[in-house]
Amino acid sequence: MVSVLAVADETIESLWSSQVRALDVDLILGAGDLPFDYLEYLTDALDAPCVFVPGNHDADLTGYSAGRAGWMRAGLPSAWPGPVGAVNADRKIVDVAGLRIAGLGGSIRYNSGPNQWTQRQQRRRARTLTRSDRWKEKFQRGYRSVDVLLTHSPPLGVGDDTDPAHIGFECLDDVVRSLRPQLLLHGHIHPHGRTPDDLELHGSVVVNTVGYTLLEIEPASLTRESTSPTILRRRHGT
Known part of the structure:
Protein backbone atom coordinates (compact mmCIF):
# COMPACT_ATOMS: atom_id res chain seq x y z
CA MET A 1 0.00 0.00 0.00
CA VAL A 2 1.37 3.41 -0.99
CA SER A 3 0.39 6.45 1.07
CA VAL A 4 -0.13 9.53 -1.12
CA LEU A 5 -0.64 13.23 -0.46
CA ALA A 6 -2.28 14.80 -3.53
CA VAL A 7 -2.42 18.60 -3.78
CA ALA A 8 -3.64 21.16 -6.32
CA ASP A 9 -4.53 24.82 -6.88
CA GLU A 10 -4.90 26.04 -3.27
CA THR A 11 -2.19 26.16 -0.61
CA ILE A 12 -3.23 24.84 2.80
CA GLU A 13 -1.73 26.65 5.79
CA SER A 14 -1.35 23.52 7.91
CA LEU A 15 0.60 21.81 5.12
CA TRP A 16 2.91 24.77 4.59
CA SER A 17 4.09 24.57 8.21
CA SER A 18 5.81 22.18 10.60
CA GLN A 19 2.42 20.49 11.20
CA VAL A 20 2.81 18.63 7.91
CA ARG A 21 5.60 16.52 9.41
CA ALA A 22 2.95 14.59 11.32
CA LEU A 23 1.92 12.98 8.05
CA ASP A 24 3.59 9.77 6.96
CA VAL A 25 3.40 9.58 3.18
CA ASP A 26 5.38 7.78 0.50
CA LEU A 27 4.59 10.11 -2.39
CA ILE A 28 3.39 13.64 -3.16
CA LEU A 29 1.31 14.22 -6.30
CA GLY A 30 0.81 17.78 -7.55
CA ALA A 31 -2.03 18.40 -10.00
CA GLY A 32 -0.99 21.94 -10.91
CA ASP A 33 -1.40 25.63 -10.11
CA LEU A 34 0.57 25.61 -6.87
CA PRO A 35 3.68 27.66 -5.99
CA PHE A 36 6.68 25.55 -6.84
CA ASP A 37 8.29 26.39 -3.50
CA TYR A 38 5.19 24.89 -1.83
CA LEU A 39 5.89 21.58 -3.59
CA GLU A 40 9.56 21.86 -2.64
CA TYR A 41 8.63 22.46 1.00
CA LEU A 42 6.37 19.40 1.06
CA THR A 43 9.09 17.27 -0.53
CA ASP A 44 11.67 18.35 2.04
CA ALA A 45 9.37 18.27 5.08
CA LEU A 46 7.93 14.84 4.29
CA ASP A 47 11.13 13.39 2.82
CA ALA A 48 9.05 11.97 -0.03
CA PRO A 49 9.36 12.20 -3.81
CA CYS A 50 7.07 14.53 -5.73
CA VAL A 51 5.48 13.95 -9.14
CA PHE A 52 3.56 16.84 -10.70
CA VAL A 53 1.95 18.19 -13.85
CA PRO A 54 1.78 21.92 -14.66
CA GLY A 55 -1.42 23.89 -14.49
CA ASN A 56 -2.51 26.85 -16.56
CA HIS A 57 -1.17 29.32 -13.97
CA ASP A 58 2.25 27.66 -13.78
CA ALA A 59 5.37 28.64 -15.69
CA ASP A 60 5.99 27.22 -19.16
CA LEU A 61 8.11 24.10 -18.60
CA THR A 62 8.18 22.86 -22.18
CA GLY A 63 11.47 22.33 -23.97
CA TYR A 64 13.71 21.79 -20.94
CA SER A 65 16.03 18.81 -20.72
CA ALA A 66 18.44 17.75 -17.99
CA GLY A 67 21.96 16.67 -18.91
CA ARG A 68 25.36 16.26 -17.32
CA ALA A 69 26.01 19.99 -17.60
CA GLY A 70 22.65 20.93 -16.09
CA TRP A 71 19.40 22.13 -17.60
CA MET A 72 19.21 23.02 -21.27
CA ARG A 73 16.59 24.70 -23.42
CA ALA A 74 16.87 25.22 -27.18
CA GLY A 75 20.43 23.94 -26.96
CA LEU A 76 21.51 26.56 -24.44
CA PRO A 77 22.16 26.35 -20.67
CA SER A 78 19.08 27.48 -18.81
CA ALA A 79 17.77 27.68 -15.26
CA TRP A 80 15.00 25.17 -14.54
CA PRO A 81 11.95 27.16 -13.43
CA GLY A 82 10.10 24.14 -12.00
CA PRO A 83 10.19 22.68 -8.46
CA VAL A 84 13.64 21.42 -7.58
CA GLY A 85 13.84 17.65 -7.29
CA ALA A 86 10.28 17.00 -8.49
CA VAL A 87 9.39 14.85 -11.50
CA ASN A 88 7.42 16.56 -14.26
CA ALA A 89 5.14 13.79 -15.57
CA ASP A 90 3.48 15.85 -18.31
CA ARG A 91 3.06 13.52 -21.33
CA LYS A 92 5.04 10.80 -19.58
CA ILE A 93 4.55 7.55 -17.71
CA VAL A 94 6.84 7.38 -14.67
CA ASP A 95 7.48 4.84 -11.93
CA VAL A 96 7.86 6.46 -8.51
CA ALA A 97 7.41 5.06 -4.98
CA GLY A 98 5.96 1.80 -6.30
CA LEU A 99 3.26 3.42 -8.45
CA ARG A 100 3.08 3.89 -12.20
CA ILE A 101 1.83 7.41 -12.94
CA ALA A 102 0.78 8.91 -16.27
CA GLY A 103 0.61 12.68 -16.51
CA LEU A 104 -1.09 15.26 -18.71
CA GLY A 105 -0.98 18.89 -17.63
CA GLY A 106 -2.63 22.10 -18.74
CA SER A 107 -6.12 23.43 -19.27
CA ILE A 108 -8.36 24.29 -22.19
CA ARG A 109 -7.13 27.34 -24.09
CA TYR A 110 -9.02 30.46 -23.01
CA ASN A 111 -6.35 33.18 -23.39
CA SER A 112 -2.70 33.51 -24.39
CA GLY A 113 -1.21 32.13 -21.16
CA PRO A 114 1.09 29.09 -20.88
CA ASN A 115 0.01 25.45 -20.51
CA GLN A 116 -3.27 26.01 -22.36
CA TRP A 117 -4.35 23.79 -25.24
CA THR A 118 -7.21 23.42 -27.65
CA GLN A 119 -9.07 20.13 -27.66
CA ARG A 120 -7.16 19.12 -30.79
CA GLN A 121 -3.76 20.07 -29.36
CA GLN A 122 -4.36 18.15 -26.14
CA ARG A 123 -5.51 15.12 -28.12
CA ARG A 124 -2.18 15.10 -29.95
CA ARG A 125 -0.26 15.54 -26.70
CA ALA A 126 -2.16 12.66 -25.11
CA ARG A 127 -1.05 10.24 -27.83
CA THR A 128 2.40 10.00 -26.24
CA LEU A 129 0.70 8.22 -23.33
CA THR A 130 -1.42 5.78 -25.30
CA ARG A 131 0.85 4.83 -28.20
CA SER A 132 3.74 3.28 -26.32
CA ASP A 133 4.76 0.03 -28.05
CA ARG A 134 5.95 -1.24 -24.68
CA TRP A 135 2.41 -1.37 -23.29
CA LYS A 136 0.28 -1.75 -26.44
CA GLU A 137 -0.17 -5.52 -26.19
CA LYS A 138 -1.05 -5.30 -22.50
CA PHE A 139 -3.63 -2.57 -23.20
CA GLN A 140 -5.32 -4.84 -25.72
CA ARG A 141 -5.40 -7.73 -23.26
CA GLY A 142 -7.23 -5.63 -20.67
CA TYR A 143 -4.44 -5.06 -18.15
CA ARG A 144 -4.19 -1.96 -16.04
CA SER A 145 -1.08 -0.20 -17.29
CA VAL A 146 -0.94 2.66 -14.79
CA ASP A 147 -2.10 3.19 -11.23
CA VAL A 148 -2.76 6.95 -11.44
CA LEU A 149 -3.59 9.33 -14.27
CA LEU A 150 -2.50 12.74 -12.95
CA THR A 151 -3.99 15.72 -14.80
CA HIS A 152 -4.65 19.37 -14.14
CA SER A 153 -8.02 19.50 -15.90
CA PRO A 154 -10.80 16.91 -15.57
CA PRO A 155 -12.32 14.98 -18.45
CA LEU A 156 -15.00 16.70 -20.48
CA GLY A 157 -18.34 16.23 -18.72
CA VAL A 158 -16.84 14.45 -15.69
CA GLY A 159 -16.29 16.96 -12.91
CA ASP A 160 -15.60 19.97 -15.13
CA ASP A 161 -17.50 23.26 -15.38
CA THR A 162 -19.29 25.10 -18.16
CA ASP A 163 -17.43 28.43 -18.28
CA PRO A 164 -14.81 28.78 -21.07
CA ALA A 165 -11.79 28.45 -18.75
CA HIS A 166 -12.95 25.29 -16.97
CA ILE A 167 -14.22 22.98 -19.69
CA GLY A 168 -12.60 19.54 -19.45
CA PHE A 169 -10.64 17.67 -22.11
CA GLU A 170 -12.50 15.18 -24.29
CA CYS A 171 -9.31 13.18 -25.03
CA LEU A 172 -9.12 12.02 -21.41
CA ASP A 173 -11.98 9.64 -22.14
CA ASP A 174 -9.73 7.76 -24.60
CA VAL A 175 -6.73 7.95 -22.27
CA VAL A 176 -8.70 6.34 -19.45
CA ARG A 177 -10.05 3.66 -21.80
CA SER A 178 -6.51 2.83 -22.90
CA LEU A 179 -4.55 3.06 -19.66
CA ARG A 180 -7.29 1.85 -17.29
CA PRO A 181 -5.94 3.68 -14.21
CA GLN A 182 -7.37 2.98 -10.78
CA LEU A 183 -7.54 6.71 -10.19
CA LEU A 184 -7.68 9.96 -12.15
CA LEU A 185 -6.57 12.87 -9.96
CA HIS A 186 -7.19 16.42 -11.18
CA GLY A 187 -7.32 20.01 -9.99
CA HIS A 188 -8.47 23.20 -11.76
CA ILE A 189 -12.12 23.09 -10.63
CA HIS A 190 -12.41 25.04 -7.37
CA THR A 223 -2.72 -6.74 -13.56
CA ARG A 224 -6.40 -7.25 -14.29
CA GLU A 225 -7.35 -6.53 -10.70
CA SER A 226 -10.04 -3.97 -10.03
CA THR A 227 -8.98 -2.02 -6.95
CA SER A 228 -10.02 1.35 -5.61
CA PRO A 229 -7.96 3.85 -3.62
CA THR A 230 -8.82 4.46 0.03
CA ILE A 231 -9.39 8.15 0.78
CA LEU A 232 -8.35 8.94 4.34
CA ARG A 233 -8.73 12.69 4.59
CA ARG A 234 -9.27 15.71 2.36
CA ARG A 235 -9.88 19.41 2.32
CA HIS A 236 -11.38 21.38 -0.55
CA GLY A 237 -11.49 25.13 -0.78
CA THR A 238 -10.25 27.91 1.43
Whole structure:
Protein backbone atom coordinates (compact mmCIF):
# COMPACT_ATOMS: atom_id res chain seq x y z
CA MET A 1 0.00 0.00 0.00
CA VAL A 2 1.37 3.41 -0.99
CA SER A 3 0.39 6.45 1.07
CA VAL A 4 -0.13 9.53 -1.12
CA LEU A 5 -0.64 13.23 -0.46
CA ALA A 6 -2.28 14.80 -3.53
CA VAL A 7 -2.42 18.60 -3.78
CA ALA A 8 -3.64 21.16 -6.32
CA ASP A 9 -4.53 24.82 -6.88
CA GLU A 10 -4.90 26.04 -3.27
CA THR A 11 -2.19 26.16 -0.61
CA ILE A 12 -3.23 24.84 2.80
CA GLU A 13 -1.73 26.65 5.79
CA SER A 14 -1.35 23.52 7.91
CA LEU A 15 0.60 21.81 5.12
CA TRP A 16 2.91 24.77 4.59
CA SER A 17 4.09 24.57 8.21
CA SER A 18 5.81 22.18 10.60
CA GLN A 19 2.42 20.49 11.20
CA VAL A 20 2.81 18.63 7.91
CA ARG A 21 5.60 16.52 9.41
CA ALA A 22 2.95 14.59 11.32
CA LEU A 23 1.92 12.98 8.05
CA ASP A 24 3.59 9.77 6.96
CA VAL A 25 3.40 9.58 3.18
CA ASP A 26 5.38 7.78 0.50
CA LEU A 27 4.59 10.11 -2.39
CA ILE A 28 3.39 13.64 -3.16
CA LEU A 29 1.31 14.22 -6.30
CA GLY A 30 0.81 17.78 -7.55
CA ALA A 31 -2.03 18.40 -10.00
CA GLY A 32 -0.99 21.94 -10.91
CA ASP A 33 -1.40 25.63 -10.11
CA LEU A 34 0.57 25.61 -6.87
CA PRO A 35 3.68 27.66 -5.99
CA PHE A 36 6.68 25.55 -6.84
CA ASP A 37 8.29 26.39 -3.50
CA TYR A 38 5.19 24.89 -1.83
CA LEU A 39 5.89 21.58 -3.59
CA GLU A 40 9.56 21.86 -2.64
CA TYR A 41 8.63 22.46 1.00
CA LEU A 42 6.37 19.40 1.06
CA THR A 43 9.09 17.27 -0.53
CA ASP A 44 11.67 18.35 2.04
CA ALA A 45 9.37 18.27 5.08
CA LEU A 46 7.93 14.84 4.29
CA ASP A 47 11.13 13.39 2.82
CA ALA A 48 9.05 11.97 -0.03
CA PRO A 49 9.36 12.20 -3.81
CA CYS A 50 7.07 14.53 -5.73
CA VAL A 51 5.48 13.95 -9.14
CA PHE A 52 3.56 16.84 -10.70
CA VAL A 53 1.95 18.19 -13.85
CA PRO A 54 1.78 21.92 -14.66
CA GLY A 55 -1.42 23.89 -14.49
CA ASN A 56 -2.51 26.85 -16.56
CA HIS A 57 -1.17 29.32 -13.97
CA ASP A 58 2.25 27.66 -13.78
CA ALA A 59 5.37 28.64 -15.69
CA ASP A 60 5.99 27.22 -19.16
CA LEU A 61 8.11 24.10 -18.60
CA THR A 62 8.18 22.86 -22.18
CA GLY A 63 11.47 22.33 -23.97
CA TYR A 64 13.71 21.79 -20.94
CA SER A 65 16.03 18.81 -20.72
CA ALA A 66 18.44 17.75 -17.99
CA GLY A 67 21.96 16.67 -18.91
CA ARG A 68 25.36 16.26 -17.32
CA ALA A 69 26.01 19.99 -17.60
CA GLY A 70 22.65 20.93 -16.09
CA TRP A 71 19.40 22.13 -17.60
CA MET A 72 19.21 23.02 -21.27
CA ARG A 73 16.59 24.70 -23.42
CA ALA A 74 16.87 25.22 -27.18
CA GLY A 75 20.43 23.94 -26.96
CA LEU A 76 21.51 26.56 -24.44
CA PRO A 77 22.16 26.35 -20.67
CA SER A 78 19.08 27.48 -18.81
CA ALA A 79 17.77 27.68 -15.26
CA TRP A 80 15.00 25.17 -14.54
CA PRO A 81 11.95 27.16 -13.43
CA GLY A 82 10.10 24.14 -12.00
CA PRO A 83 10.19 22.68 -8.46
CA VAL A 84 13.64 21.42 -7.58
CA GLY A 85 13.84 17.65 -7.29
CA ALA A 86 10.28 17.00 -8.49
CA VAL A 87 9.39 14.85 -11.50
CA ASN A 88 7.42 16.56 -14.26
CA ALA A 89 5.14 13.79 -15.57
CA ASP A 90 3.48 15.85 -18.31
CA ARG A 91 3.06 13.52 -21.33
CA LYS A 92 5.04 10.80 -19.58
CA ILE A 93 4.55 7.55 -17.71
CA VAL A 94 6.84 7.38 -14.67
CA ASP A 95 7.48 4.84 -11.93
CA VAL A 96 7.86 6.46 -8.51
CA ALA A 97 7.41 5.06 -4.98
CA GLY A 98 5.96 1.80 -6.30
CA LEU A 99 3.26 3.42 -8.45
CA ARG A 100 3.08 3.89 -12.20
CA ILE A 101 1.83 7.41 -12.94
CA ALA A 102 0.78 8.91 -16.27
CA GLY A 103 0.61 12.68 -16.51
CA LEU A 104 -1.09 15.26 -18.71
CA GLY A 105 -0.98 18.89 -17.63
CA GLY A 106 -2.63 22.10 -18.74
CA SER A 107 -6.12 23.43 -19.27
CA ILE A 108 -8.36 24.29 -22.19
CA ARG A 109 -7.13 27.34 -24.09
CA TYR A 110 -9.02 30.46 -23.01
CA ASN A 111 -6.35 33.18 -23.39
CA SER A 112 -2.70 33.51 -24.39
CA GLY A 113 -1.21 32.13 -21.16
CA PRO A 114 1.09 29.09 -20.88
CA ASN A 115 0.01 25.45 -20.51
CA GLN A 116 -3.27 26.01 -22.36
CA TRP A 117 -4.35 23.79 -25.24
CA THR A 118 -7.21 23.42 -27.65
CA GLN A 119 -9.07 20.13 -27.66
CA ARG A 120 -7.16 19.12 -30.79
CA GLN A 121 -3.76 20.07 -29.36
CA GLN A 122 -4.36 18.15 -26.14
CA ARG A 123 -5.51 15.12 -28.12
CA ARG A 124 -2.18 15.10 -29.95
CA ARG A 125 -0.26 15.54 -26.70
CA ALA A 126 -2.16 12.66 -25.11
CA ARG A 127 -1.05 10.24 -27.83
CA THR A 128 2.40 10.00 -26.24
CA LEU A 129 0.70 8.22 -23.33
CA THR A 130 -1.42 5.78 -25.30
CA ARG A 131 0.85 4.83 -28.20
CA SER A 132 3.74 3.28 -26.32
CA ASP A 133 4.76 0.03 -28.05
CA ARG A 134 5.95 -1.24 -24.68
CA TRP A 135 2.41 -1.37 -23.29
CA LYS A 136 0.28 -1.75 -26.44
CA GLU A 137 -0.17 -5.52 -26.19
CA LYS A 138 -1.05 -5.30 -22.50
CA PHE A 139 -3.63 -2.57 -23.20
CA GLN A 140 -5.32 -4.84 -25.72
CA ARG A 141 -5.40 -7.73 -23.26
CA GLY A 142 -7.23 -5.63 -20.67
CA TYR A 143 -4.44 -5.06 -18.15
CA ARG A 144 -4.19 -1.96 -16.04
CA SER A 145 -1.08 -0.20 -17.29
CA VAL A 146 -0.94 2.66 -14.79
CA ASP A 147 -2.10 3.19 -11.23
CA VAL A 148 -2.76 6.95 -11.44
CA LEU A 149 -3.59 9.33 -14.27
CA LEU A 150 -2.50 12.74 -12.95
CA THR A 151 -3.99 15.72 -14.80
CA HIS A 152 -4.65 19.37 -14.14
CA SER A 153 -8.02 19.50 -15.90
CA PRO A 154 -10.80 16.91 -15.57
CA PRO A 155 -12.32 14.98 -18.45
CA LEU A 156 -15.00 16.70 -20.48
CA GLY A 157 -18.34 16.23 -18.72
CA VAL A 158 -16.84 14.45 -15.69
CA GLY A 159 -16.29 16.96 -12.91
CA ASP A 160 -15.60 19.97 -15.13
CA ASP A 161 -17.50 23.26 -15.38
CA THR A 162 -19.29 25.10 -18.16
CA ASP A 163 -17.43 28.43 -18.28
CA PRO A 164 -14.81 28.78 -21.07
CA ALA A 165 -11.79 28.45 -18.75
CA HIS A 166 -12.95 25.29 -16.97
CA ILE A 167 -14.22 22.98 -19.69
CA GLY A 168 -12.60 19.54 -19.45
CA PHE A 169 -10.64 17.67 -22.11
CA GLU A 170 -12.50 15.18 -24.29
CA CYS A 171 -9.31 13.18 -25.03
CA LEU A 172 -9.12 12.02 -21.41
CA ASP A 173 -11.98 9.64 -22.14
CA ASP A 174 -9.73 7.76 -24.60
CA VAL A 175 -6.73 7.95 -22.27
CA VAL A 176 -8.70 6.34 -19.45
CA ARG A 177 -10.05 3.66 -21.80
CA SER A 178 -6.51 2.83 -22.90
CA LEU A 179 -4.55 3.06 -19.66
CA ARG A 180 -7.29 1.85 -17.29
CA PRO A 181 -5.94 3.68 -14.21
CA GLN A 182 -7.37 2.98 -10.78
CA LEU A 183 -7.54 6.71 -10.19
CA LEU A 184 -7.68 9.96 -12.15
CA LEU A 185 -6.57 12.87 -9.96
CA HIS A 186 -7.19 16.42 -11.18
CA GLY A 187 -7.32 20.01 -9.99
CA HIS A 188 -8.47 23.20 -11.76
CA ILE A 189 -12.12 23.09 -10.63
CA HIS A 190 -12.41 25.04 -7.37
CA PRO A 191 -15.19 23.66 -5.15
CA HIS A 192 -15.28 26.78 -2.91
CA GLY A 193 -15.46 24.94 0.40
CA ARG A 194 -17.72 22.06 -0.55
CA THR A 195 -16.59 18.49 -1.17
CA PRO A 196 -17.28 17.48 -4.78
CA ASP A 197 -18.47 13.97 -5.47
CA ASP A 198 -15.96 11.35 -6.52
CA LEU A 199 -16.97 10.28 -10.02
CA GLU A 200 -16.38 7.27 -12.26
CA LEU A 201 -15.10 6.98 -15.82
CA HIS A 202 -14.71 3.57 -17.48
CA GLY A 203 -14.02 1.91 -14.14
CA SER A 204 -11.59 4.56 -12.89
CA VAL A 205 -12.33 6.76 -9.87
CA VAL A 206 -12.15 10.50 -10.73
CA VAL A 207 -11.14 12.68 -7.77
CA ASN A 208 -10.94 16.47 -7.60
CA THR A 209 -7.94 17.14 -5.35
CA VAL A 210 -8.05 20.96 -5.16
CA GLY A 211 -6.70 21.66 -1.66
CA TYR A 212 -5.46 18.22 -0.68
CA THR A 213 -6.38 14.56 -0.51
CA LEU A 214 -4.64 11.97 1.65
CA LEU A 215 -5.15 8.48 0.28
CA GLU A 216 -3.75 4.98 0.07
CA ILE A 217 -3.27 3.17 -3.22
CA GLU A 218 -2.59 -0.51 -3.69
CA PRO A 219 -0.34 -0.85 -6.76
CA ALA A 220 -2.30 -2.75 -9.40
CA SER A 221 -0.53 -1.84 -12.64
CA LEU A 222 0.00 -4.61 -15.15
CA THR A 223 -2.72 -6.74 -13.56
CA ARG A 224 -6.40 -7.25 -14.29
CA GLU A 225 -7.35 -6.53 -10.70
CA SER A 226 -10.04 -3.97 -10.03
CA THR A 227 -8.98 -2.02 -6.95
CA SER A 228 -10.02 1.35 -5.61
CA PRO A 229 -7.96 3.85 -3.62
CA THR A 230 -8.82 4.46 0.03
CA ILE A 231 -9.39 8.15 0.78
CA LEU A 232 -8.35 8.94 4.34
CA ARG A 233 -8.73 12.69 4.59
CA ARG A 234 -9.27 15.71 2.36
CA ARG A 235 -9.88 19.41 2.32
CA HIS A 236 -11.38 21.38 -0.55
CA GLY A 237 -11.49 25.13 -0.78
CA THR A 238 -10.25 27.91 1.43
